[in-house]
Amino acid sequence: MKKRVIYLGMVLLTFAVGCTEDFEEMNTPSNVITKVEPSYVINRMFQNPLTNYQRNINLYPDFYAQYWSNIVSSFESPRYEYVDGWIGNQWNEFYTGPLADYNAQLGFYGDDPTYTNVLAQMEIWMCAEWQRMTDTYGDIPYFGAGTGESVPYNTQEEIYNDLISRLTEAVNAIDTDDATQYAFPTNYDLLYYGDLDKWKRFGNSLRLRLAMRMSNVDPDAAQEAAAAAVADGVMESNADGAHIPLWSSGWYDYHHQMAWNWDNTRASRTFTDYLYGQSSVGEDPRAWKWFTYKDDSYSLDDESVITGIENGYNTLPADARAYATINLDGGYVGFVGDGADILMYMPYMFYSETVFLKAEAALRGWIAGDANGLYIEGVQASMDYVGVEATAASDYINGLSGLTGSNEEQLKQLITQKYIANFPNGSESWADFRRTDYPDISLPLDGVSGSASVAADTWVKRIRYPDNQHNLNSASMPTSQNTIDTDRMDIRLWWDTADTKDKSSGLMNSNF
């Protein structure tokens, strides 16, 4: 018996009882950090608009700007239907992605003056992304968003006014001479590789873009902000353009994939029509840089000109794949990259866009300068960027009639060339079309879908809020749009003051 008790005692001693002190350490993973370097975040922030490019941008803004057309029969968006699993992602990806990351950075480094420059760079980028968000939806949660609590929606007007002042402050905060400042390792700054002057010009150009968007709804504020932005210095050359590089190792060259590998898209007929007859030379020298015909089972009768397919088919024609598609061999750096790591660039803001913005400001008399001269400069900038040879470019430009006629007529000519030059930046061109109703963009060929929340024979004007908001945050939404029925996609945004249907003989009377 004694032996048995000793045995028991030994066993109980080896049995570690009741020690839970190391539980907390055990429940913390060993391969993590608790404070994140700014560089680890900035490179991800640049990727945000591209991560889900097809669903967020191509299937909506790109189709609605009519740069591209859909050639998949079952796709809903070309006839204005909303699909939450597509563009609904944009909301999620912005708020839980760059916004949450940026807020965390402000928490880590906001009080440390050595981080002023990098936080200002992030701030400029965030302002650009905020504008893309509000231009997609209208009113959105803004002040206090992304901090773990639900906040009220703010009006687009409030957001625009705040963004203009944030951009002004951020540009002014960057001190290009302060050597004590933390700087991103240059390869992490995928936009400007550490060139702070370019960052400043980008910030001012964004301010000009915001200002011009308000041209019809608040011309006074627009004029003031546009003049200030130009005075502070906007982009000066194609080298200043904001282009996001896409890595060749991976699967991020969306246009290539969509048009070529997945056979989802072809050039839009609307856009390809604008590549002919604008200049007396006939064909736009950029046409074959951008487009070609895929060597395929199908072909068009005349493949000597670039022809796209109409937007908005109900049932696509059998030969839909025959139409013009992206040209990967055209030498256009936007599509073919630098031949090394970078497969493609996605335009975020072209230099030419800045020039066209200035041209419009000049046309309106808001800044000094010759509107027509700036207009020509804008076309030239685009030709240079796309890589058109000098004589072909000058022939085309010389063949243009220049800005003539009434203000509306001149604006239409200006926006039309801006539209061509902005290709393939669908987000920006759809916004321009909603603001100015130029150029002429068609309704879906087979009409607006009966399942869309856009009235028949009416243009789509915004994207509805995602299911997530209707399900979880409807109390914060604008009361006129807080149900799926009332959250319509033909509601005009704050800066969109006129109905495209009021266009008469190709002209609006709302832009001046």
Added chain:
Amino acid sequence: MNQKFNYVLLFVALLFIQGAMAQTISGTVTDNYGTPVPSVNVIEKGTTNGSTTDFDGNYSITVSSTSGTLIFSSLGFVAQEIPVGGKSSINVVLQEDVEQLGEVVVTALGIKREKKALGYSVQEVSGEDISAGADGNVTTALQGKVAGVNITTTGGIGGNSRIELRGNSSLADNNDVLWVVDGIPFSSGDTSDGGIWGGTSNGGGLLDINPEDIASMSVLKGGSAAALYGSRGANGVVVITTKTGSKAQGLGISYSGSVFASTSAYFLDLQEEFGQGSEGVYDEFGTSSWGPEFDGVERVAWTGELLPYAAEKNRLTNFTKTGVTSRHSVSLTNGGEKGSYRATISKDYTEGVYENHEIKKTNFDLKATYEINPWLNVDAKVSYIKTKGQQRPEIGYYSLVSYFNAMPMNIRLEDLSPGYEIIGGEHVETLYTTANANYRNPYFLQEQIVNNDERNRFFGNLTTNISFSENLKLRLRYGLDNYRYETESGYRYADNVNDQKPSYSTAEKFYSEENMEMLLTYNKDLNEDFNLGVSAGANKMYRNTDKLSASSGKLISEETYFLSGAEDSSTISASEEFTEREIQSVYGFVDLSYKDYLFLNATARNDWSSTLPENNNSYFYPSVNLSGLVSEMFMMPDWIQYFKLRGSWAQVGKDTDPYNTTQVYTLGSGRFNLTTSSEPDLLVNSDLKPEISTSSEIGAELRLFKGILGFDFTYYSEDTKNQIVIVDLDQSTGYTGKYDNLGLVVNRGIELMTTITPIRRDDFRFDITLNYAKNKGEVKELVTAEDDDEFYTFITDNGGVQVRGTEGELMGDIYGYAYERSDDGQIIIDDDGLPVRAAERQVLGNIQPDFTGSIGLNVNYKNFTVNALLGMQEGGDIYSLTEASAASSGNALRTAANGRVDFIADGVLADGSASSQSVSAQEYWSRVSGITEEFIYDASYMKLREISIGYNVPLSIFGDKVSSVIKEARISLIGRDLFYLYKNTPGTVPDASAFSTSYGARAFDFSPVPVTRSVGCSVNFKF
């Protein structure tokens, strides 16, 4: 073949050893109804010499003295001693032991208890029942054998299974049942599920269990049964006891083997009238079957040849092969005065119906017990298991089934095969249209895609039993479950859909779980009427996993299919993952019985878990249960032999996964090889509490008419609250969700087991077993302060369909798109003449069945045994995404219904007037394929799950020499899943078509790995 030859040699050798034995006594043991009693222990008194009766009650024993005495004993019968008295044949009739009418079952912590003393329902399945169907997969072998246990399978051979005990109580779909093998938790981990967009299915750790080794399985369904297992047993426990050697039995050898052939079956109904093209116009590169009607006239095909334009029928049937499964298992048992052992080796080789889809398994098991001295006994077990899965097929839209269901009906297998051409030394896919992810060549994919895995596991325990006195005993146990799991996945060849191929990735994971356990038991008769048992125990569980994964990125060529073969070395990436958790527990229980007819049992356990916040990491679970034998307390009519009433109550808590309570940042490698990190999408919650399930059950057991009729009835209810789930957040908060305690789910149900034995004669016995279970799971509460959402989404937007649990409703509502209808219910037609899809999703059905059941028939006639098992489900709905997809491509049978002439769709225009716009079938089905309502089916079915015909070969046919050593020889013919007696789905099956084992996936009939019918035979020999 070589291996089989070796086995034969082994047997022949052993035959000679055994053949040297002397004279024997033989006979038959029956009960007082004349039914043979198997497994009766026959022991020569005063020796360790013993034998047991076979299936037909026959025994034979070699005695050392003709003047000795034989003892016949078996559970449930009064033991008998019979003097040999020089006889060479002794037949015995055993009397049923009324005291012991209830059998002994294994309960929590491996404690054997008389069933009559239990205040809750336990259903035990014998090893024979498990192995009778010769199914190498323990989960599918359990199907239909226990009331209230719902098992759904997916993914073909070696695929994942979902085991649900008494319904789904978990919003987070955390329903993992705890498996315990010989007292030690057995990891069922490393399962995988495919999704709608791909992935593969893997049954994980449970595949490692060898059904041949199982002596019995106890299914502890309710909270009371499982309370002693604490948090890990919250979803129920399956307790497996493996076979052991018998001290009394001497050397025994047994062999069992089986061969099965499985063929694919149950494909979607397809039309065979129309081929490739669009709107009735032939197009040799078309991707759907909206072309002209088949006419047999030659047309230029996609291959460039002139081919007759005709339907290529039964493509999937012809594409798949017959999968052959073979299993061999040899075991050796031996025992002496002090101890015994059992050693088993099994080989299992299972083929799927796709080329190279295989599961290979080796089980080695050694279990021994030894009595060191009268107060110290040691049990040890060690198992080594190797399970290899090869070429597990893709699931979902990119599965081979999906490709065939979408492929124009005239595309011929012979033109697609072999799937590639070799160009410049590389495999180039043969495509019938432009390269596109939706139109691939299945022959090519079958060889291009690689999904392999291998697990090497050691599992075992060392148990010491110490008797301090007759009343006081201590059990100490150390158990280890340890394995290495490797996976390899990749694309062996390049293709034209994604230019990042070929590619290769590999991962390996080490898993280890240790359990140290002690249990001290005191048992005493307090007086003549009262007996008291008190036990106290403790357990420490520590589990950790280390995982290392690496992938190549794009490879140089198919020749460099390995990690360092990357085209750009910077794309080679690696990542590591660790988890660690510990649970410490103390527990105890008290058993009090009165006059052996009233039993009270109370248990208590406290766990401390490392995965919960410090202030919430301790939780306590009590249970109490009561059982009374009414038939012993009161006089009963003659025809009632046994009447027991029982009731129980229990509360169980559950912790969460590691690392859900602290906010941390991981580092990753992003584009351009830049280091990235980001704010996690989930907001952590440092206030998490354990989940709490409160369950109660009452039941009755009856045996009537001398055992002809038996009933076991249970009513139960389980409330699960504080569920730890990811609550969706308003995304503008910056987070998609957070871990939170939420909701109350209530499951209530009844289970009824009925056994009927209408015939019980000497050589003819007929048993019928009916299992019936009805469970309704309801979401009682869902809303919290953070969350104004009224439903929980189990499946988000697959093909437009969601599966939800809405507050105040049954769990598992199927939400999808209905037709837009007018006030009087007519379908609204738009200006195009097509039905309008309603703007918002609405409830179109529910996945919960009205009831599930099984019918088991068992006939023993002389040497023949026939077993049949039918499984069924009544009610519940299923959405056939398989058919909806094939409807849009013009392949579904329904799309050819009216000869495809243009027609005016049924319904009215929005203003109520009739539509005059005619539409083509293509236009119509393109629209309707997106309307969920059209493809909802009743999921009711009844199927013949298993049927077997066994024959006990009379030993006499082997001749005297051989029959003296063969104790048993048996041959069986077995069929599994042979046919459905009824079902409603369009060619597909309602019970095995889910794309994953997640709760909501059963709402979908969607392109699974083909379901099979199997026939085979098995042989069993005992020596």
